[in-house]
Amino acid sequence: MDGPFVTALDLILRADSVLMQIIGLSLRVTLSAVAIACLIGLPLGAGLALTRFPGRGAVIVLFNALMGLPPVVAGLAVYLLLSRSGPLGALDLLFTPSAMILAQTVLILPIVVSLTRSVVEDLWTEYGDQLLSLGADRARAMPTLLWDGRVSLLTGVLAGFGRASAEVGAVLIVGGNIAGHTRTMTTAITLETTRGNLDLAIALGIVLLGLTLTLNALAWSIGQWARVQLG
Amino acid sequence: MSRSCLPLTLDKVSFVASGTALLSDLSLTIAPMRRLIVMGANGAGKSVLLRLCHGLLDPSSGRRIWANGEARAQQQAMVFQRPVLLRRSVAANLDYPLAVAGLSRAARRARVEQTLARFGLERISDQPARQLSGGQQQRLALARAWSVSPQILFLDEPTAALDPYATRVIEEMILQFAEEGITIMMSTHDLGQARRLAQDVAFLHRGQLLEHRPAAEFLEAPQTREARAFLSGDLIW
Amino acid sequence: MMMRAFGHVLAFCAAMLTPTTLTAQEWITLSSTTSVENSGLFDHVLPIFTRDTGIEVRVVTQGTGQALETARRGDADVVLVHARELEEQFVAEGYGVARHDVMSNEFVIIGPATDPANLREARTAAEAMRSIAQARLRFVSRGDDSGTHIAEQRLWAEAGIVPVGRQYLSTGSGMGAALNIAVQLDAHVLSDRGTWLSFANRGDHDILFEGDPALFNPYGIILVNPDRHPHVRAAEGRVFIDWMLSPAGQEAIGGFRIGPSRPFIPVRREAR
Incomplete structure (x- = not known):
């Protein structure tokens, strides 16, 4: 195994253009998906936490369950949606990075919604009376609680990022693993492994592992810092 | 400024939670510019009464009437036993209720600076509020309450979790607020504190208002058996 | 204010989802098989085609059955696979325009x-x-x-x-x-x-x-029928198929070597 590892490190140290292109696309897709999931999921989760309506319990259970949605199922659903023979076929999005962003958003959104709901619900128990006393109603309290729960929420968002950047099933189905176009780290690892071409696969594996480690270290440090700084 | 929201009148107010009457048939008028201390044993209903006056709770029956006819008075504030400070700087905590009230950015900045100066908080204005000591946190909570220019300030055992020094500081702040014309309605089960702060006393027992009289009269010559027992430190059930 | 914020969110999402490759460059989606992709033939041949014609070829790699299914759904413009009976059936059902022998291994x-x-x-x-x-x-x-x-x-x-x-x-x-x-x-x-x-x-x-x-393992190339799927990039797809069958394309296929071996034999004799 000496050979592939050395080549892999060489690819990384030389900042090999194919490798960089794949990493760049992976980050672009996953970060976009995280951003969209947050834009939708944070208000939605906070809304679920602070409102009461018939069927609320069912919605909460649904989002909790969707956190365990297998990526391939999400991929298949988005594939059927975006396929030319599907309802959104005219958008011509299948086998594009946009399709992959959409699929990963579907994967991350339940995590963001469920976590936000639970964080905001807990905060409301603590803050509710005080905020009402200060004149904030529940709608006004939403951004307040989201901001005050920012550290806990960040952990959840990073969990979502981790799930999206590690998954291969959804992006493979809706992206098609097209070289230079929709090939991400995980789909490239799959392909290169099946080619018996382990150098690039290992290099990408190392990068992915490093990314995950960095993110977790970051999350942990922010948590520590926040405990000291924000109380 | 709109006309005064005081006096606040409670007319035969009851509050029932999960089948238990926490306040029953309570009538009370809170006069402006007075320091009213609500006394009573734990569970007598002091906290519920304050929250109901403040508008956090609504009466199950009876009426809560502000003098200016508002459903919930704008110019009021409340300080809790444990202040809930936002996970932000001291200055941002002062800014928050002003932003909620819809003040302009410039007006907010001016008011925050005024408040910081008034309470000697400039030095710590950028510090995270949650890092402050318990006494400082409560001081900040009072400053935050003051900053919205309330006509009446409700305080729910504001010093129960504080040491004697911090308690003194808070009591002095409350007396200053009263001198500035803010009506005070505060609960405590600390007799010494009541002696130091009260002009009027409302005595609650099991959700009922048994006495509401000037403090001197109440403390020297309580008229009910329950109040006498409470003041002498006996447990009554 | 809520509505405006919501509008911003929508606009942002739309921007994220808009393909950034809306360049002047033309492209087609080619649905092909793992046996071709894994051999590395496309890495050799497609850059030559793109250089000659300016058309980018985006290859989605699947098994022949799935590759034909993808094309049936209209999600590809051209298929390049190796199962003659299935290919002929695909054309007979009207999903493909015509099948051409392109190479074999x-x-x-x-x-x-x-x-x-x-x-x-x-x-x-x-x-x-x-x-x-x-x-x-x-x-x-x-x-x-x-x-x-x-x-x-x-x-x-x-x-x-x-x-x-x-x-x-x-x-x-x-x-x-x-x-x-x-x-x-x-x-x-x-x-x-x-x-x-x-x-x-x-x-x-x-x-x-x-x-x-x-x-013997013959490969066929088929244009997805634009009558069935009007959005198919038929013109570019034809250019690709014509090129693959032309002397230039055939020579590119014949010129692909792994070590001393030629894994794919072009159909044109003179290109062999």
């Missing part, structure tokens, strides 16, 4: 270099398959309706054997993945020559049988 039987079933002695492919079955040795099948899988089933039928039992592993995976499994499990496997030649992780495996005409 051959299947080979891969196994442990020690050759426990004496495949090197076999005279025909069917005999070789029979030897594997009779020796009760492991065989890894693609099991994914790919062209290779279909060819394998035809060989079993010619050998008069129904492949079942614990030694027959239907993996449902691409060509390279199946080779990986076979190498790890000391098993036999049917592969196209190109994928095997480019496969880097061979272990102690080797080609044990080759050369029978029954192992």
Whole structure:
């Protein structure tokens, strides 16, 4: 195994253009998906936490369950949606990075919604009376609680990022693993492994592992810092 | 400024939670510019009464009437036993209720600076509020309450979790607020504190208002058996 | 204010989802098979085509069955696969315009270099398959309706054997993945020559049988029918197919080498 590892490190140290292109696309897709999931999921989760309506319990259970949605199922659903023979076929999005962003958003959104709901619900128990006393109603309290729960929420968002950047099933189905176009780290690892071409696969594996480690270290440090700084 | 929201009148107010009457048939008028201390044993209903006056709770029956006819008075504030400070700087905590009230950015900045100066908080204005000591946190909570220019300030055992020094500081702040014309309605089960702060006393027992009289009269010559027992430190059930 | 914020959110999402590759460059989606992709042929041929015509070819790699299904749904413009009967059916059903022979290679039987079933002695492919079955040795099948899988089933039928039992592993995976499994499990496997030649992780495996005409593996190229799917990039797709069949394309295919070997034989004689 000496050979592939050395080549892999060489690819990384030389900042090999194919490798960089794949990493760049992976980050672009996953970060976009995280951003969209947050834009939708944070208000939605906070809304679920602070409102009461018939069927609320069912919605909460649904989002909790969707956190365990297998990526391939999400991929298949988005594939059927975006396929030319599907309802959104005219958008011509299948086998594009946009399709992959959409699929990963579907994967991350339940995590963001469920976590936000639970964080905001807990905060409301603590803050509710005080905020009402200060004149904030529940709608006004939403951004307040989201901001005050920012550290806990960040952990959840990073969990979502981790799930999206590690998954291969959804992006493979809706992206098609097209070289230079929709090939991400995980789909490239799959392909290169099946080619018996382990150098690039290992290099990408190392990068992915490093990314995950960095993110977790970051999350942990922010948590520590926040405990000291924000109380 | 709109006309005064005081006096606040409670007319035969009851509050029932999960089948238990926490306040029953309570009538009370809170006069402006007075320091009213609500006394009573734990569970007598002091906290519920304050929250109901403040508008956090609504009466199950009876009426809560502000003098200016508002459903919930704008110019009021409340300080809790444990202040809930936002996970932000001291200055941002002062800014928050002003932003909620819809003040302009410039007006907010001016008011925050005024408040910081008034309470000697400039030095710590950028510090995270949650890092402050318990006494400082409560001081900040009072400053935050003051900053919205309330006509009446409700305080729910504001010093129960504080040491004697911090308690003194808070009591002095409350007396200053009263001198500035803010009506005070505060609960405590600390007799010494009541002696130091009260002009009027409302005595609650099991959700009922048994006495509401000037403090001197109440403390020297309580008229009910329950109040006498409470003041002498006996447990009554 | 809520509505305006919501509008911003929508605009942001739309911006994120808008393809950033809305360049002047034309492109087509080619649905093709793992055996071609894994061999590296596209890496050699497609840059030449793009340089000559300015049309980018985006290859989605699947087994032949799935590749045709993708095209049936209208999600590809051109298919390049290797299962003649399925291809002819695809055209007959109206999904494809016409099928053109474009190139061929051959299947080979891969196994442990020690050759426990004496495949090197076999005279025909069917005999070789029979030897594997009779020796009760492991065989890894693609099991994914790919062209290779279909060819394998035809060989079993010619050998008069129904492949079942614990030694027959239907993996449902691409060509390279199946080779990986076979190498790890000391098993036999049917592969196209190109994928095997480019496969880097061979272990102690080797080609044990080759050369029978029954192992001939023709590839067809088909334009998805624009009458069926009007959005198909038919003009660019035709340019690609014409180029692949032209002397330039044929020479590009013939010029693809793995070491000393030429894994794909172009149909034009002069390009061979």
